[in-house]
Amino acid sequence: MRAVLCGYYGMGNSGDEALLATLLQLLPRSVTPLVLSGNPEETARRYGVEAVPRKSLPAVWSALGRSQAFIWGGGSLMQDATSAVNPLYYGGLMKLAQGMGLMTIAWGQGIGPLHRRSSRWITRWTLQNCDGVSVRDGASAQLLTDWGIPCQLAPDPVWALKSSHLPGFANLPAPRVAVALRGHVHLTPERLAHLTKAIADFQTATQTCVVLLPFQPVKDGAIATHIAQHLSGPYEIIQVTNPAQLKGVFRGIELAIAMRFHAVVMAVAEGCRCFAISYDPKVTQIVQELSLPAWGLSAAEPLPLIPDNASTMTQQWLEHYANGEGLSDVQVRSHVDRALLHAALLSQTLAKTP
Structure with missing residues (x-):
């Protein structure tokens, strides 16, 4: 067939x-x-x-x-x-x-x-x-x-994607924090400035290596470059074209700050702590389902509105970095198992084809 x-x-x-x-x-x-x-x-x-x-x-x-x-x-x-x-x-x-x-x-x-x-x-x-x-x-x-x-x-199918190692990633300084932001009308220049300063201050406080992950470089690349220019510590902008390797990156990440829906999925599926920034109902839904800390970019979102100053952002990230937890192995396994229901639907439906 x-x-x-x-x-x-x-x-x-x-x-x-x-x-x-x-x-x-x-x-x-x-x-x-x-x-x-x-x-x-x-x-x-x-x-x-x-x-x-x-x-x-x-x-x-x-x-x-x-x-x-x-x-x-x-x-x-x-x-x-x-x-x-x-x-x-x-x-x-x-x-x-x-x-x-x-x-x-x-x-x-x-x-x-x-x-x-x-x-x-x-x-x-x-x-x-x-x-x-x-x-x-x-x-x-x-x-x-x-x-x-x-x-x-069932949970998003990417929960079930088998991850793999990205060559050379282990050579980056540890600990590491991942940042996956994207352009959006509600991510105004003022908000981006606050986020950039907050990331820089967070790096200074934690002595982390910032791994910038533009999931769609044409939309995310400029933001990643802008943030990198304001960091005083180690960083790396990584454009990973292999989806399994991109998911595997989150194995070596202590905290992910993510706007992208699949950045959230990959982070939590690999046991990484995640702090989300929602620009879309699909991000809000997974945040609420998993009880993740998050801000919304719009007052219409049923989430705390993103702070209007960098210091508040940094403090909330530091709190989650110090005391937050990722999903347990049992929780991850449960989501992966349920995501495989998408595979079952494929098999059952396609088996009916003459």
Whole structure:
């Protein structure tokens, strides 16, 4: 069987690459993947799979015509917070696959935010006709329940990604703190200035090496460089293209300060203490589920608002650094085991294909 894998792949976002790596890890061996990618040459080289341009209609049409299954491969694909085009693109491909008679699966999804009526309509329409659906958070599961659409609820699939060692990482000075920030309209220049000073002061107080991890360099790289320029102690900006190695980095981290959703997932999955900064409901949901210390960038978030001065930030980080704890081995194992329910959905659904 051949399955077309559809997601935000080949776009330079480490979180989405981690979802693809996890999907490839969990896909039944009897299934041959064909990936829609923004950089098909790189995707093919990195994962050893066939890949085609995600925006080439002839290539996508050919891929669907040669396949028996179509899989939305994790993440917040059906949301219109970043672009109203997202539901049209991903929903359109799903409907095309369904119209061509392929087995269709919405896998590891985080549904929403869906601000527009048209986005909600197309999301409901496509999911109603899927052969299997799994979601990664309670809010998505509740929305689908309200729509009368059965689904499997399990933690984000990246919990189950097998991590590996990043060569040379152990040579960095210890202890280490990881910082994974991203650009956002609510991360104003003033807030970034406070965060930068707080990180620098935290480093001075703890004598840590700051590991800056731009998960999507085109959006995060400038922030990482800006912070690095204000540090007086050791630091390293690391762009890790191998998702398993990126997850493995957090094994050697004492504290992660993370905005990126999958930075939070990877940190806690590797037993690292984590302090989150939420810019999106998906980050807020995992923070609340795991009872992590966190700030929100918007007053609309049900979290303490990010402090308006560096000293308060530093003090809260120092408190968590000194007295906070990561998830226990039992808690991590529980989340990994439940994340494997996404694999079970794949096996059970694809086994029904003639």
